[in-house]
Amino acid sequence: MHHRADALWFHRARPDTFGMRAAPRFAMDFHVITLFPEMFESPFGGGMIGRAIEQGIIVLHVHALRPYGLGKYRQVDDAPYGGGSGMVMRPEPLAAAIDAVAEEHPGVWKVLMTPQGEVFDQAIAREFSARPGAILLIAGRYEGIDERVRAMVDQEISIGDYVLSGGELAAMVVIEATGRLLAGVLGNPESLKEESFGERTLEYPHYTRPEEFRGMRVPEVLLSGDHGKIRAWREAEARRRTARRRPDLLERRKF
Ligand code: SAM
Numbered sequence: 001m002h003h004r005a006d007a008l009w010f011h012r013a014r015p016d017t018f019g020m021r022a023a024p025r026f027a028m029d030f031h032v033i034t035l036f037p038e039m040f041e042s043p044f045g046g047g048m049i050g051r052a053i054e055q056g057i058i059v060l061h062v063h064a065l066r067p068y069g070l071g072k073y074r075q076v077d078d079a080p081y082g083g084g085s086g087m088v089m090r091p092e093p094l095a096a097a098i099d100a101v102a103e104e105h106p107g108v109w110k111v112l113m114t115p116q117g118e119v120f121d122q123a124i125a126r127e128f129s130a131r132p133g134a135i136l137l138i139a140g141r142y143e144g145i146d147e148r149v150r151a152m153v154d155q156e157i158s159i160g161d162y163v164l165s166g167g168e169l170a171a172m173v174v175i176e177a178t179g180r181l182l183a184g185v186l187g188n189p190e191s192l193k194e195e196s197f198g199e200r201t202l203e204y205p206h207y208t209r210p211e212e213f214r215g216m217r218v219p220e221v222l223l224s225g226d227h228g229k230i231r232a233w234r235e236a237e238a239r240r241r242t243a244r245r246r247p248d249l250l251e252r253r254k255f
Helices: 015-020 047-054 091-104 122-129 147-152 168-179 190-194 227-245 247-253
Strands: 008-011 028-034 058-064 109-119 135-138 155-158
Touching: 028 091, 028 168, 047 058, 047 168, 058 091, 058 168, 091 135, 091 147, 109 147, 109 168, 122 168, 135 168, 155 168, 227 247
Parallel strands: 028 058, 028 135, 109 135, 109 155
Antiparallel strands: 008 058
């Protein structure tokens, strides 16, 4: 018998003020299933995402997997059938945790974090931010999870072609990239229009004061006050920079 209160851990920066906040325009629930819930405390304690959590625009539910473990020791892993190194996460604790979240949020979109998944990018972040319901991110550990858990999820996501020791950092990347696209999270939503990957290009270069730094001057056009010229320069720089650094993005734009 699992005690839900043990398994659920709601991260809110200032729970005492939670009920008093101004009603957000849009709120999104992220759930995470993890063996290491404490990893989520500090990264989302501050910055834009921390503020969004405080304002209730993002509601982060971190579910500890351990209470769903089996037996006296709450076992969550076991040796692989067929032999081999490392341990594999058993399906029953993960299934019980996934079911508990689905019961709380029917229709929750279940995403398994795995290096074998679809590679996460800005387009997927945009898709996630437009989803009407909650998103559940399942973080694996050890050698990975029992293959049968894959039948329980809607999507598998990788954050890149490298192997992390756990899915927690990957889940945080997804929450950060998706969360900042929600209405009300960014101070200036205009900045979303121009930033990298918006039009499948990298963003143009930025400059601030001083006008000259170690012999390098701010491009004259940015000091001209001519907004038409500035826009044209920025568009050209964005294209030039993308062609040089990430030609694959321009290629993909053609499709
Ligand atoms: N043996 C697995 C394989 O080769 O595919 C890797 C397991 S990895 C050590 C443990 C967990 O970290 C995975 O179950 C997954 O949740 C997470 N993980 C590792 N790399 C990841 C990546 N690039 N993207 C998303 N999750 C990742």
